[in-house]
Every structure is written in C-alpha cells, then in structure tokens.
Amino acid sequence: MKPRAIIYLLISLFVGLMSWEAQNAQAEGQFHQEVSAEDAIRLRILANSDSIGDQALKREIRDQVNAEITKWVGDVESFDEAASTIQANIKELEVIVAEELQNRGISQSYTVEFNTDVSFPTKLYGNIVYPAGLYNAVLITLGEGQGENWWCVLFPPLCFLDMDNAEAKELEQEQEQEPVEEVETSFFIVEMFESLWDRLFG
Structure with missing residues (x-):
C-alpha cells in the first residue's frame, strides 16, 4: 500500500x-435538560455540626419541612406563585424547627429565611440538570451551621428523590470519572494506529 x-x-x-x-x-x-436557576426553588439545611445528634436533628427537620412545603406547592404550576406561597408561610417553618428543638430538649439558635442568592453545586435528577449557581431557596441554619448540609429542589418538588436514594446523584461525581474514560479512549486510538502502522511497515 x-x-x-x-x-x-x-x-x-x-x-x-x-x-x-x-x-x-x-x-x-x-x-440532559438543563434548568435555569430562575425556574427553581431549593432547600438548604446547615446542621450545627457533624455529630450524630446534630445530623439526626437536621434530617428530622428536613423531612418535616419538605412534607409541609410539598403540601403548599404540590398543585402550583408557576414559579412566582410557589415563591410567594413559601414566603408567606415562612413562619410556619420556623415553628417546625422550634418545636423539634424543644421536643429534643436542645437549646440551639436557628434561622429560617427565604433567600434569593443561596449557593448550590451542580446536581442531576434523572435527566434534569440543575447547574451550580445562586438559587432562590429556603435556607435553614441550625446553631453554628458548621456541619454537613442538605440540599434539594422544593419547586418543582424533587426532594423525595434524594430522601429515597432514587435516581438523584451529584453530576460532579460523573464529571470526575470522565477524564479517565477520555484517557482510556486516547490510548485505544494510539494503540490502534500503532498496530496498523506495524502491520503495514513492520
């Protein structure tokens, strides 16, 4: 040849x-369908610390807050309506946190607020991508807020995916694996050309 x-x-x-x-x-x-930060309302809960008790408290408050907000926005179709509904009922979420602290006999400060610039990492729910950035969110800080935090999507309601350990997973984990696949593909291409060259001229 x-x-x-x-x-x-x-x-x-x-x-x-x-x-x-x-x-x-x-x-x-x-x-993959990427969702704009302007079309979602998220939940972020910062635990006081990573101790077993503080993390258990965070999970209990998470479940109660998500259940309550799901009632409010379950039939809501627009972002504006969901946002106004949550903001109007933010005091009820404070009551949930206060009662849970009282039931556990914990004396701990907390804040519950609806914030327009809460930072979130990239996350993948099925084929829906929520890119990293600043989101409208309910932000709950327990005590010092130094522990592992929890985040999910309140509107449209997707928190149940995380709590049930279903299809939701962090897109960052997939991205960390991609370079390995690219390297393997590159080596395969090089080996293929080397093999072809050896057959023709070896």
Missing part, C-alpha cells in the same frame, strides 16, 4: 472518530 493511501486511510479514521464523538456529545446534550 502506498504512503499516500495510508495517509488518506488514517485521515478517514480520524474524521470518523471525531464525527462519532460529536454525535455522542449531541445525544447526551439532548438527553
């Missing part, structure tokens, strides 16, 4: 691989 034919073959293989990568990226982009 002539050198020119070999070059044409290698170029064709390279173009084919690039086309496959582009189609794969396009298909993945169509599968």
Whole structure:
C-alpha cells in the first residue's frame, strides 16, 4: 500500500472518530435538560455540626419541612406563585424547627429565611440538570451551621428523590470519572494506529 493511501486511510479514521464523538456529545446534550436557576426553588439545611445528634436533628427537620412545603406547592404550576406561597408561610417553618428543638430538649439558635442568592453545586435528577449557581431557596441554619448540609429542589418538588436514594446523584461525581474514560479512549486510538502502522511497515 502506498504512503499516500495510508495517509488518506488514517485521515478517514480520524474524521470518523471525531464525527462519532460529536454525535455522542449531541445525544447526551439532548438527553440532559438543563434548568435555569430562575425556574427553581431549593432547600438548604446547615446542621450545627457533624455529630450524630446534630445530623439526626437536621434530617428530622428536613423531612418535616419538605412534607409541609410539598403540601403548599404540590398543585402550583408557576414559579412566582410557589415563591410567594413559601414566603408567606415562612413562619410556619420556623415553628417546625422550634418545636423539634424543644421536643429534643436542645437549646440551639436557628434561622429560617427565604433567600434569593443561596449557593448550590451542580446536581442531576434523572435527566434534569440543575447547574451550580445562586438559587432562590429556603435556607435553614441550625446553631453554628458548621456541619454537613442538605440540599434539594422544593419547586418543582424533587426532594423525595434524594430522601429515597432514587435516581438523584451529584453530576460532579460523573464529571470526575470522565477524564479517565477520555484517557482510556486516547490510548485505544494510539494503540490502534500503532498496530496498523506495524502491520503495514513492520
């Protein structure tokens, strides 16, 4: 086989691989639907510390707050209505926190607020991507707020995915694995060309 034919073959293989990568990226982009921060209301709870008791308190408050807000926005379709409903009833969430602290005999400060610029990491729920950024959110801080925190989506209601350990998972974990796959693919391509070259000229 002539050198020119070999070059044409290698170029064709390279173009084919690039086309496959582009189609794969396009298909993945169509599968994942990215949601704007302006279309979601989220929940973030900061525990006092990482102690067993503080984390148990955080989870109990999480469950009660999510159940209560789900009642408020379960049939709501617009973001504005959901936001105004939650803001109008924020005192009820304070009562939930206060009563849970009292029931456990814990003397601990807390704040419950509806904030428009609460920071969240990227998160994937099924095929719905909530990118990292600042969101409208109910922010609950327990005590010093130094413990592991909890976050989910209140509107549209998606918190149950996290609490049931269903399909929700952090997109960052998937992204950490991608470079390994790219390296493996690159080595495969190199080995393929080396093998082809050895067969032709070895």
